[in-house]
Amino acid sequence: MIARIAVNQQPGNVPRTARKRSQWLLAWDRYKQNKVAVAGLVWVVIFFIFGVIGPWVAPSSYATTNYLMANHPPTWAYPMGTDSLGHNMLSEMLFSVRYALEIAVFASLAAFLLGTILGLWAGLKGGLADTILMRVVDFFFAFPAYFLDLILVTKFGRGLGPMIFALAVTGWAGYARLIRGLVLGMRNGEMVEAANALGASPLHLARKYVFPNVVSNMIIALAFGIPSDLTVQAALSVVGMGLNPPLPSFGNMIAAAGSNVLGYPWLMYWPAGIFAITLLSFLFVADGLQEALNPKGGS
Amino acid sequence: MADQPLLTVESLYTRFKRGTDTIYAVNGVSFSVSAGEVVGVVGESGSGKSVTMMSLLGLVRGRATVDVKRATFKKWELPRLTPRQLEDIRGREIGVIFQDPMTSLNPVMRVGDQVMEAMLAHQYATPRAAFNRTLDLLREVGIPDAVQRFRNYPHEFSGGMRQRIMIAMAIACEPDLLIADEPTTALDVTVQMQILALLQELRERRHMSIVIITHDFGVATNFCDRILVMYAGRIVESAAVAEFVAQPAHPYTIGLRSSILEIGSRGRPLSPIPGLPPTVTEPPKNCSFAPRCPYAIDRCREELPELRVLSPGHEVACHRAEEVISLAG
Amino acid sequence: MPDSDAILTFDRVSKDFVVRRRVLHAVNQVSFSIPVGKTVGLVGESGSGKSTIGRLGIGLLPATAGQVVFKGQDITRLKPNALRPLRQSMQIIFQDPQASLSPRMTVGDAIEDAMNIHGMGTPQQRKRRVEELLERVGLPVSAADAYPFELSGGQLQRVGIARALSLNPELVVCDEPVSALDVSIQIQIIQLLQDLQREYHLSYLFISHNLAVVEYLSDVVVVLYLGQIVEQAPVEELFRRATHPYTRVLMDSILRVPQPGESARRFTVLKGEVPSPFSPPSGCPFHTRCPVAIDRCSKEVPELTLIGPDHWVKCHLAESAS
Numbered sequence: 001m002i003a004r005i006a007v008n009q010q011p012g013n014v015p016r017t018a019r020k021r022s023q024w025l026l027a028w029d030r031y032k033q034n035k036v037a038v039a040g041l042v043w044v045v046i047f048f049i050f051g052v053i054g055p056w057v058a059p060s061s062y063a064t065t066n067y068l069m070a071n072h073p074p075t076w077a078y079p080m081g082t083d084s085l086g087h088n089m090l091s092e093m094l095f096s097v098r099y100a101l102e103i104a105v106f107a108s109l110a111a112f113l114l115g116t117i118l119g120l121w122a123g124l125k126g127g128l129a130d131t132i133l134m135r136v137v138d139f140f141f142a143f144p145a146y147f148l149d150l151i152l153v154t155k156f157g158r159g160l161g162p163m164i165f166a167l168a169v170t171g172w173a174g175y176a177r178l179i180r181g182l183v184l185g186m187r188n189g190e191m192v193e194a195a196n197a198l199g200a201s202p203l204h205l206a207r208k209y210v211f212p213n214v215v216s217n218m219i220i221a222l223a224f225g226i227p228s229d230l231t232v233q234a235a236l237s238v239v240g241m242g243l244n245p246p247l248p249s250f251g252n253m254i255a256a257a258g259s260n261v262l263g264y265p266w267l268m269y270w271p272a273g274i275f276a277i278t279l280l281s282f283l284f285v286a287d288g289l290q291e292a293l294n295p296k297g298g299s
Numbered sequence: 300m301a302d303q304p305l306l307t308v309e310s311l312y313t314r315f316k317r318g319t320d321t322i323y324a325v326n327g328v329s330f331s332v333s334a335g336e337v338v339g340v341v342g343e344s345g346s347g348k349s350v351t352m353m354s355l356l357g358l359v360r361g362r363a364t365v366d367v368k369r370a371t372f373k374k375w376e377l378p379r380l381t382p383r384q385l386e387d388i389r390g391r392e393i394g395v396i397f398q399d400p401m402t403s404l405n406p407v408m409r410v411g412d413q414v415m416e417a418m419l420a421h422q423y424a425t426p427r428a429a430f431n432r433t434l435d436l437l438r439e440v441g442i443p444d445a446v447q448r449f450r451n452y453p454h455e456f457s458g459g460m461r462q463r464i465m466i467a468m469a470i471a472c473e474p475d476l477l478i479a480d481e482p483t484t485a486l487d488v489t490v491q492m493q494i495l496a497l498l499q500e501l502r503e504r505r506h507m508s509i510v511i512i513t514h515d516f517g518v519a520t521n522f523c524d525r526i527l528v529m530y531a532g533r534i535v536e537s538a539a540v541a542e543f544v545a546q547p548a549h550p551y552t553i554g555l556r557s558s559i560l561e562i563g564s565r566g567r568p569l570s571p572i573p574g575l576p577p578t579v580t581e582p583p584k585n586c587s588f589a590p591r592c593p594y595a596i597d598r599c600r601e602e603l604p605e606l607r608v609l610s611p612g613h614e615v616a617c618h619r620a621e622e623v624i625s626l627a628g
Numbered sequence: 629m630p631d632s633d634a635i636l637t638f639d640r641v642s643k644d645f646v647v648r649r650r651v652l653h654a655v656n657q658v659s660f661s662i663p664v665g666k667t668v669g670l671v672g673e674s675g676s677g678k679s680t681i682g683r684l685g686i687g688l689l690p691a692t693a694g695q696v697v698f699k700g701q702d703i704t705r706l707k708p709n710a711l712r713p714l715r716q717s718m719q720i721i722f723q724d725p726q727a728s729l730s731p732r733m734t735v736g737d738a739i740e741d742a743m744n745i746h747g748m749g750t751p752q753q754r755k756r757r758v759e760e761l762l763e764r765v766g767l768p769v770s771a772a773d774a775y776p777f778e779l780s781g782g783q784l785q786r787v788g789i790a791r792a793l794s795l796n797p798e799l800v801v802c803d804e805p806v807s808a809l810d811v812s813i814q815i816q817i818i819q820l821l822q823d824l825q826r827e828y829h830l831s832y833l834f835i836s837h838n839l840a841v842v843e844y845l846s847d848v849v850v851v852l853y854l855g856q857i858v859e860q861a862p863v864e865e866l867f868r869r870a871t872h873p874y875t876r877v878l879m880d881s882i883l884r885v886p887q888p889g890e891s892a893r894r895f896t897v898l899k900g901e902v903p904s905p906f907s908p909p910s911g912c913p914f915h916t917r918c919p920v921a922i923d924r925c926s927k928e929v930p931e932l933t934l935i936g937p938d939h940w941v942k943c944h945l946a947e948s949a950s
Contacts, residue, residue: 023732023775194728194788197688198742198795199715208741212732343810457901458729487673489835489898489917514811515932517883521892545888558815560840561865561884571816603718 027216030292037288043281050297051101054094062087071264081266083256089270092248096271099249102160104229107167112222114168115175120214122176124206125184133176140173149232150241158244163236167229169221178221182214216293223286227279234275250275304331305508306355310368313347314352315361323579324350324363324533332476337502337509338404339519343555343576348512351529352478356395359387373475388415391421394469398481399550400461405451410464411437411449417471436467441497463497465536470501477502480512490564495522516559520544525612528552531579531587534606538613548609548620550592551628586618594623633663634697635799636685636718636830641694641704643680652905654680656855657694660848662799667825667832668848669863671839671878675902680802685833686718687711698799699758716746725784731926735762735787736772742794759926761790765820782813789820793828801833802863806841818845823897839878843867848938851875853907854913857932863941872943873918912944920945 050057066086067231074081080089122130140148152166186192187210195209230250236242237251245252250271257267313325325347332338342348350440354365355377370377375388389395394406397403404411411433418429437445440463453461462482479498483491495518500510519526519540526543528536528551536549547553554572574591586592589599598618606616617623632843643655645941654713655677662668662794670678683689687703696704698718703711723727729738739758743749749757759769765786776784785805792800824830836842842849849866851859851874859872870876877898886892900917903909908914915925924944932942941947 095790097949116701133645190722190724191730193683194689194720195730197686197720198791200741201712201744201745204745208733209730213730318918341686343812478786487902489673489877490901492881492895493897496897499895515883516885519883521883521895534683540886540892541888544886544890545737555812556885558812559885560818560838560844562840562879562882564840564844565843569815569819569822571819572812573816574814575782576810 006015008193011182031288034288034291035292036284040281040284042289043277044285046206047097047278047281048101050094050097052098054098058088058091058094060088060089060091063246064088064091071260071267073264074266077130080270081264083253083264085268088269089253092253093245093270093274096248096250099160099243099247100230100233103163103167103243104226105232107171108222108231110164110168111171112175112218112225115172115177116179116218118172119179120206120210120221121175123180123187124202124210126184126187130180134180137173137177140170141177145170146232146235149236150239151275153236153241158221160243161249163233163243167232170232171225171229175218175225179214179218182217183210186210187215216289220286220290220293223282223289227282230275230279230282251275303334304371305334305336305373306332307371308355308367309370310366311351311354311370313350313359313363315359317361317494320580323582324532325354326579328529328532328534330527330534330537332508334475335502335506336525337523338524339521339523340510340512340513340529341516341526343514343548345531345576345578346529347532348529349480349628350532352480352510352512356389356393356478357382358389358395370503379406387421390417390469390474391423391472392474392476392494394472394477394478396465396469396477396482398461398484400458400465401453403465406453408452408565409450410453410456414464414467414471417468417543420474423472434468436471437464439501440467440470442467454608457490458486459493461559462486462494466494466497466501470505471487471574473505474507476508476510478510478512481514482511483518484514489523491518498522515554516556517561527575531577531583533583533587533616534614535588535616536614537606538615542610542613546613546624547627548615548624549588549617550594550623550627551588553623554591554593586616594619594626629791635664636833637661637695637697638681638685639697641681641684641691641696642823643677643684644691644692647906650906653908654855654905655684655691658852658855658857659694660850660857662831662833663847664831665825665829666800667834667845669842669849670818670833670835670852671837671842671849672852673837673902675854675905676852677905678837678852679803680855681852682720682803682833682835686720686799686801687714688717688720692805693768713746715742716795717797718799718801719795719797720801720803721785721788721792721805723807725781725788726776728788729784729791731776733775734772735767735774735776735779739772739775739788739794741792742791746795748795757794758790761794764824765790765794766816780811780813782816785809785813786820789824793824796828797830799831799833801835803835804837806836807836814841821845838882840882851878854902856910856913856942857940858914858942859940860932861936865936865939869936869939871935871939871945872914873920873945873948874914877919912942 069078069082070086071084072078072082078088080093082089118133122133148170149166152164152169156162156165191209192205195205221286234251234254237249237255241248242251253271254268261268309329311325311328315322328351333401340348350359350508353359355370359365367378372391414433414436415429418424418432419426424432434445434449439449442448442460442463456464483494486494498509499522501507511522523540525539527534528549536552547556557570558572572591577587579587584602585601586599586604589595592599596619604616604618606614609615609620638658638660641655645652645654658681660668670681672678680689683692687706691704695702695826703714719794736758739761740754743754743757748754758772762769762771767783767786806817809817818841825832834842834845843863846863849855849861849863851872853874859875870879880896898917903916909940911927912930915921918925930942930944930947932940933947935941935946
């Protein structure tokens, strides 16, 4: 097949955009065009800030109870009201943000790093290593992740560490498969052939040619991975296998409020509302990144 | 050849939004195609040759705006038709084939069914009649063992065979006009000859008009009755092949022709046209070819040359066409 | 035909690929050599093995059988590490320059990386050389900061050429370097390749499906069909006395713009398409499509026969004629 390439310059000229600008700045320019993604990013940043400072700015510990004020609607002292044990909902929320982020970010990062390294290795190396890894990945895909998570938290407990471990174990295979596929597609392409013809060593090839061309896809995958881990976390709470109380989490709060939503609606509105907005924001950011980082898209 | 025009187009403009830019892809194109005539639209990528035809058929993609003063095909005013009506004319009255048949064929549908579908969609024939006609069509376009091949899928055919199937679909409803967009560009040279021979044969047998869009002067001059040369979204020259070959008048045409290597060119010094074709990002106010033109004068940079009659049947959009002929000759 | 003046020699080189457990004979017993400073043109349609031969020639693919000799050194069985230093001397230019460049590297970085790999010069020297190279291939120095998607096809091909040149190669494989370009750009690139050859005394292996382009650039032409050489001769000889029926068909397939007064030609049609290389025909591979085939052609493989000065043909009819 003959590729036809559009010619789009004035005679002899090189494009007006040809200033030395990094791909990342160009991507940021494209990202800024997408208002929804920018809004999502603002919320995500706020969420992260509260994730870091939450425990310090919280008016009380999440465990402090005040039975006299149980199930109280929002007041000045308790801006988000209190639950059936008299926990200050604002404190609960602030700590939830922290734990939710801690779990989602570390679990995703762990899965991502493991998946990326294995995927790069399998894709570049090929042969037996690739075959074995892909069989393992197939196993993880064939087995419902949610059940595996349930089994793992049942076995190892419901603390922060086991939760991160469980989510990382079920998450890496997706990253590995994605990266391996990208690398494989590239390995047979002309870019790699050209680099080989230049005499690039395998390491140079991986570092200068393959990696920079998969990194944006990896960032996009990670951006989609975090909200998905948030969801799984909350879903585990629904069946009573979320973070071990009294550790607060969105899932626990939503699950607990569900039984009493007519009597004490604020117990549902705050966690469910903020959780929903957060999930959406992460997805908007991921979407925005996908558009901005895809070099063929915008130009 | 009848002189009654089958297709008449007057002042066609197409522009695209691309990011913050507006690309002026077609900038006032007027032409006509007579019944039974074969017209070649020749130009390089970005010249608007393909967009011109696709604009008329309602097939331009992306954020495009099409303006046209008049576009008459047979009894229809194309701009007045609803998308539904246009779709019905496309395929029934006007057949279209593309460079890459694989993108137009449905990969999970048997090719015979696809050819049948072309007729059934336009209520051109009953299913039984369409079936028999499909077998005839497959034979007519040179697919051996039509009965067996009817049941194969597109990927089971070679590139040349797929293009034949596309042609069978395009001519299934006996259109009066066939638009072929680079139909042989992706094919091996020997297969290109086969497809051109097939199109020529069909044209003679069915007395169809053909508009072939190509970048290849060799194809255009051997296949067509008349040639339109496009540059930067405008027709710069239009002439019958004999005249076109004997006396090309636009500097771009002349430059392009001398850019073609033919057997026997060895040792001949090359004289490439300098520079690149432009992307037109504002409505043209002067000659778009002037920056690359060896004959350009101030007037070319100030005034847009309109397509004008140089001699009967020969039109050119160049202020200096007469001088260019004598200088280049 | 070993040749001491040759920069590259193919000696009965074959290449098989295994695709889904079926063996594909992509290149079959191919022998020819490229004299220093000359151009050998490889012509053929899809499936002829021409691109595979180009890659075998610079060790991007290992040969299944036979020898590829570069400047007296057999590179056929060299390990990648041993081959790497030789890469400087042999380079390749691709059909689709966009696909061969990393979209994440500026043009300048792409050219510089070639020199980087071989540890050529200091960073300042490399930068200066990038600028020189860009100018030499007809691009403004500012192009160094552009990303590939910002340039046109013709400009990108110039970048590909600059990158190949940066290593001071002696041999350059040009794999359909102009096929994807517009007509007016094609001859700009052909002219550039020709000028560079004279200037740097380069040897080219020029691969194309277009016989007219090959005629223009080559000193020796090798015509391939289904992985085999069917005819080979110095360019003038070949075009004066094309003997293999397939070569003649290829020549007929170039549609020439008619001369004034000359009528348009009928399209001469060669029946069928190139057979699948998985199951090549018996005897002469071309006999299924050959307009003049006789019985013998389907049974017996013809030998490559010398029919004139350095003019080799693989055809039964040519054998009997000579």
